[in-house]
Amino acid sequence: MNLHKFPRRGYVKSPTPIEFLPRLSQILQVDVFVKRDDLLEGCLGGNKTRKLDFSIAKALSQGADAIVTCGAIQSNHCRLTLAWSIRENLDCHLILEERVKDTYDPRASGNNFIFNLLGAASIKIVPGGADVQSEMEALSNDLLSKGKKPFVIPGGAADPIGALGYAACAQEITAQLLESDYGLTHLVCASGSGGTQAGLLAGFAASNTPLKVIGVNVRRPTKKAQEDLIKTLTADTLKLLDCPHPLDPKLVLCLEKYLGPGYSLPSPQTLEAVRLLAKTEAILVDPVYTGKALAGLMDLARTGYFKKGERVLFLHTGGFPALFAYLDQFPDLIGPAFKG
Ligand SMILES: Cc1ncc(COP(=O)(O)O)c(C=O)c1O
Incomplete structure (x- = not known):
């Protein structure tokens, strides 16, 4: 291998x-x-650190200056994507899916607090079952129209x-x-x-x-x-x-x-x-x-x-x-x- x-x-x-x-x-x-x-x-x-080692390297090799990704409202993947993006000086945009109805609490601790503390470039909460792929593409197109070079990492870098x-x-x-x-x-x-x-x-x-x-x-x-x-x-x-x-x-x-x-x-x-x-x-x-x-x-x-x-x-x-x-x-x- x-x-x-x-x-x-x-x-x-x-x-x-x-x-x-x-x-x-x-x-x-x-x-x-x-x-x-x-x-x-x-x-x-x-x-996710092991996966992002390769995913963010690919993003950088393509000249990206922003990362778009998605996960659940307490996503570890989003925490780590945000953290590594910060260390690479990349903007990081998160789409968070409320997979269990009425569980999103903007004041929640855990990863939710860390998203705010580290400072995501944007966070959008979407309901469970939403088409997160389309959400990420729409966001990516919007960033492109603003002159950014976004790179989409799928949920879980899967x-x-x-x-x-x-x-x-x-x-x-x-x-x-x-x-x-x-x-x-x-x-x-x-x-x-x-x-x-x-x-x-x-x-x-x-x-x-x-x-x-x-x-x-x-x-x-x-x-x-x-x-x-x-x-x-x-x-x-x-x-x-x-x-x-x-x-x-x-x-x-x-x-x-x-x-x-x-x-x-x-x-x-x-x-x-x-x-x-x-x-x-x-x-x-x-x-x-x-x-x-x-x-x-x-x-x-x-x-x-x-x-x-x-x-x-x-x-x-x-x-x-x-x-x-x-x-x-x-x-x-x-x-x-x-x-x-
Ligand atoms: C802590 C933790 N363990 C395991 C998993 C599952 O790994 P995978 O998504 O690669 O199946 C996740 C996914 O988000 C996770 O956050």
């Missing part, structure tokens, strides 16, 4: 650590390791260019596995716009790494819808990489069971996962993405999906800043009733 032919900005300066989680492992009776992509650079880390970030991560993990004998058999990650899982699958296929990737649906309600998306994006990424290894469709596995009530809505299992990782390992996950992926991993461990001796890698894709917009989900931890 030759990633060198693609421009990159160098946002990922060194491999993120793989750490053993002793206390969580003891509780689950399965050895669990975590890949700390929550520690990536950018403003408060997360998976195109083959963005997915290269996770093909590179697969390469990084492969090298880490060669250096230290972790004995890992499975990787569990959140699967939303798809670039993370697709990039990993492409990267592992290209480097013949036999790590089984399990995606936990965080947006689409059905396994099939998510698996179809991942198959297409993985195939397109392998094509971009000129990779002769075709994707074995049997390797694409997405689980719908841990989505809970829907996108951005946590289930009791999601909240248990957020609490358990905090209490046992002092690592924060969020109720929208990584809490659901961890809840999936915990359930798979408890129900015997992972066999004795199998070792699991949890890909921590970040997202914890959104936790602070969900304090109402933890009523016992705030206010006078708090007991410690």
Whole structure:
């Protein structure tokens, strides 16, 4: 796999650590390791830094002076796109989709506050189900008419260019596995716009790494819808990489069971996962993405999906800043009733 032919900005300066989680492992009776992509650079880390390393490099190679992108109202992708745009001296325009009706609160904490603090060039809130692609094109045309040179990054940077970030991560993990004998058999990650899982699958296929990737649906309600998306994006990424290894469709596995009530809505299992990782390992996950992926991993461990001796890698894709917009989900931890 030759990633060198693609421009990159160098946002990922060194491999993120793989750490053993002793206390969580003891509780689950399965050895669990975590890949700390929550520690990536950018403003408060997360998976989009790897994707934007390639996406923003492409924008700059085309002479862009503004970035247009979209996401949900607490989007980590928008936070990181804004942060890296600021560091590159690019204007950043955000289209934010209120995917759950009446949940947009201009005074909300979490990523919403960070959008304001960092200062997006513009923010437009659109209702759930709006045609965000057309919104971004219209905005881009408007900027063009004003003499700007906008570049549109799709939601989640979920195109083959963005997915290269996770093909590179697969390469990084492969090298880490060669250096230290972790004995890992499975990787569990959140699967939303798809670039993370697709990039990993492409990267592992290209480097013949036999790590089984399990995606936990965080947006689409059905396994099939998510698996179809991942198959297409993985195939397109392998094509971009000129990779002769075709994707074995049997390797694409997405689980719908841990989505809970829907996108951005946590289930009791999601909240248990957020609490358990905090209490046992002092690592924060969020109720929208990584809490659901961890809840999936915990359930798979408890129900015997992972066999004795199998070792699991949890890909921590970040997202914890959104936790602070969900304090109402933890009523016992705030206010006078708090007991410690
Ligand atoms: C923290 C976090 N984890 C995981 C994901 C899912 O990654 P992907 O969109 O590449 O499927 C997202 C997407 O926004 C995210 O913000």
